[in-house]
Amino acid sequence: MRGPAVIFDNVSLQLGGTQVLDAVNFRVEAGALHCLVGPNGGGKTSLVRALLGQMPHTGTVRLEGEVSTPMGYVPQLPDFDRNVPMTVNDVMALLSQRRPAFLGASRSAKATRIAALHRTGVGAMGAKPFGSLSGGERQRVLLAQAISPMPRLLILDEPTAGIDEPGVRLVEELVTELHDQGVTILWINHDLEQVRRVAQSVTVINQRLLFHGSCEHWENLR
Known part of the structure; x- marks a missing residue:
């Protein structure tokens, strides 16, 4: 099933009275591996937060198709005490x-989290203090939580920065x-070489929509 x-x-x-996004229109196709690029301060993270329901905005953001599990989200690597x-x-x-903390975690939920940590290469670090990890190790943990449980829509905000x-x-x-399994992926990315390696389609924004289309077409315009 596609995402x-x-x-x-x-x-x-x-x-704060500053226009961050101005009439942005585009569609990420079901099951696409789609990269969102543009300059710092161009509105990419704000757009994703609007999708997540974290930022007030005008216009609409909607999903088309069935989302059978929660979406996964890897934020920019946060500062951590x-x-x-x-x-x-x-x-x-x-x-x-996914349920009240006083009930504890189900056995299946624990197994899913352990499998996700192993999948992102930090399976042996479960008992370590999170604050003692390197930036790259913490980013792997954030990626593990985003695929636990496996989503049909995965949103990534610079997941490889600093690793x-x-x-x-x-x-x-x-x-x-x-x-390849049909998950829809929306990936904010500053690494243009990485975009060339992985992206199926690309959107460029800097407050407004500057480009939307296939990675091949984007390459031909650059």
């Missing part, structure tokens, strides 16, 4: 929580595998 299509219909957004006494397993349980080359390869291989 849903994502439609941005005349989406505009202001922050290294003194907070949370293990990797604690962070996974918190971010992946080592093996980590970059792991993320690209995992994303390609999910795409």
Whole structure:
């Protein structure tokens, strides 16, 4: 089963009187591996947060097709207080929580989280303090929570920024595998070489829509 299509219909957004997005219209096709590119401050993360329901906006953002599980989301690597006494397993349980905490995690949910950590190469780190991990290791944990449970729509905000080359390869291989399984992927990406390697289609925004189409067409215009 393919993931849903994502439609941005005349989406505009202001922050503090500044126009961040201005009448943005485009469609991410069902099951596409789609990269969103543009300059810093161009509105890419704000657009994704509008999709997630985290930013007030005008216009509409909607999914077309069935979403049988929650969407997965990997945010930009956050600052984290290294003194907070949370293990990797604690962070996974918190971010992946689907029922009241006092009930505890189900056996199947724990198994799913453990499998996701192994899939992203940090399976042996469950008991380690999250704050003690390197930036690349923390990014792998965030990727693991995004695929636990497996989504039909995966949203990535610079998931390979600041991680080592093996980590970059792991993320690209995992994303390609999910795409092959029909997951719709919307990936904010500054690495244009990586976009060339992985993207099926591309949207360029800088407050307004500058380009939307196939990766091949985008390459021919550059």
